[in-house]
Amino acid sequence: MNDAFTIEYKNDHIIGRFAAMASPCELLIETQDRLLANHLTSLAYKESQRIEQKFSRYLPNNLMANIHHSMGKAVAIDDETFRLLEFANICFELSDGMFDITSGVLRKAWKFDGSDNVPTPNAVKVLMPHIGWQKVKYTQSSITLAKGMELDFGGIGKEYAVDCVAKLCAESAPTTSIVVNFGGDIQVTRPRHNKQPWHIGIENPEDDNSTTKVLKIISGGLATSGDARRYLLNGGKRYSHILNPETGYPIENAARSVTIAAPHCIQAGLLATLALLKGVKAEAFLDDQAVKFWCYR
Amino acid sequence: MFKKARVILAFLISTQLVGCANLGVQPWERDLLAKEEMALDSEGIDLGLDDHIYFSKEATSGGRAFAGGGCGCN
């Protein structure tokens, strides 16, 4: 045993656990082969560390730091970053500009800690010139961000890591059914050999008293977008943490929580986020997409 | 003689592209190509109906699909 990850042996599968991306992460592997389980969990841990370190806002010398300190000069990017930027671009267009990864700077004004500290209009206004995906210039090899602007992959980072880890596991062990579960963002590599669903316990972060929900999943991805404890309560009005990048203020009447099932975790995660961005029209939007969804208000 | 040359030329043109192995896209560049309207058989019903009309009214058939058989329309 090392202190990066732990292994637990069950009757018909093995669980690998570690912490990453501020979430409890687990790998459910349909095997009795301990070496394989060790290898896969180690692979998953290293890959999630790699992604977290590359795209984290908080580290001093990584790719994100270089971009944020570039002062308007072009910064070289690799193929993975380019693909993420292309994906963010498509999401920006599909959401008519509501999904915007440059809106992260608004965290300087909005702190969603359940208190009533709604920011002053000026605090929000001063950040608005630094927001706008259309102002970002990028090519296959470089990105140019104006001074004061930031990129925030927080909205898609965890789901992207889930899909990357699932892809690596599938390549390593193509005939083994593996569940990648990063705090409720899930991807199953393939159905189990016994054709039974995986039973996965999901804790409800909001209500500590409620019993754990059990999800039955055979294949594909699952993701949840929700506000948990991230809201502000002021003057009887609940401000959700989903911010409109054009106004700088929260989306009105956003659902509290949306869970989506889709072939890939990141696709499910984006649909959930897009639904939240639709405010009161979340259910109608999801009905049109013909996907399985659960929407709570 | 010209007819034979035409046949050979047409043959050459149609086999040229098999040699172009550097053409193509990476799997992640298939977003536009994956659209339903970009599939070669995307309007199958229309194409089948048109093929039948032109098979009945003209002397040539085939190209996109098998030329022979079909019906007594010609």
Added chain:
Amino acid sequence: MQLISKNSLTNKMRKTANVNAALAAATCALLGTSAVVQADEGVWEMDAALLYYGETERVTAVEGVFSAKKNFGDEHVFSTKITADSLTGASASGAVAQPNAQTYTRPSGKGQYVVAAGEVPLDDTFHDTRLQLEAQWTQPLWNDMRGSTGVHLSKEYDYLSIAVNGSLAKDFNQKNTTVSAGLSLAYDTIDPEGGRPVAFSEMVIDEGQFANEEAYQAAFDATRQKDTDDKTTVDLMFGVTQIINRRMLMQFNYGLSMSDGYHTDPFKVLSVVNDQGLTQSLVHEDRPTQRTRHNFYWQTKYALDSGVADISYRYATDDWDINSHTIDSRFRFNLSDNTYIQPHFRYYQQSAAEFYQPFLLEGSSLPTFASADYRLGEMTAYTIGLKYGMTMPSGNEWAFRVEYYQQDPKNAGFDAPGVLQQLDLYPSVKAMIAQVSYSF
């Protein structure tokens, strides 16, 4: 996915609204997985269409099609189609127009029809209903190869066609190149009412010269062959599909078709005219018993920002000396997320068959083969059309198509004697096509 869910999926997953589909494609692009085939497993994709084809004063046809396709998982696909069509109206018999009215015998031998002066003779007994069934199964075989096989059956009152086909396709170069080879075998039998005519036998027209009905029937039967006849066709096809870049793909096909058997049209005749251009008699046509055809086909599809451009060119040549060029183009413009218009333009040109002649000259020796069927003569044709499609909120799609098709037969170099110089021997054929389709 089999989660316990609050809303149950309907069977209409096929055309999920654009956002999810776009997101799915974007996800594949991001993760580097190959493009997901949108056909959902376990769901029947169905298409129905009704087409009306009407020539001015000639043939009218109504055709209905229903097709269904299902992906059984892992790229095992079954598709089937049923077509029914009904034709009525008149088509050119091959005889030439005359400055006076003419009488013709119907091909069945029962009855006659009269053609007015100056008009191209049209035989209006031509009405038939046809039913066609086809089924095709495709599945992956070993090593990146796909195999496909199918059957085809077409039956009308006097004609039966049965065909089987098989093909193999293999992907190369990260699925950027696909090479395919296919074979089709068809067997047709023809048994027209009144029997098939003897080649170049004279059409027997009852103008009162027969003593009684039996005498007429005996004379008619003398021009008839008793048995049915058939035709076998072997088709070979080789194709290459190549993705050129992110927006464009191309397809090249070469087809070889060899048919052996009865190719003559039992309903078509030639006029035997004297040096004044006046018809002396009518004889039944005769075509060779073999035909070898080569087809070269090239198609390009280009993804516009909001639509698709589709252009193809086909060159065909055969040993009947018919060469043709076809240019077919469709431009789809997406007006919104759920509607589009698509103009269509097609240009066709063919040269005359070696044995084509618009009429026979009295006194000259009979050729080995001859036909005055304008469809084997020199002609150009063009089609111009417009299609409008709309996707409903349920994901099903309606489409409406209107087209105009005009054929302009041309003189392939035959001098017209006498009165024939004043008559239009190569009239244009004009047709309107209208179609409604529904995909669900």
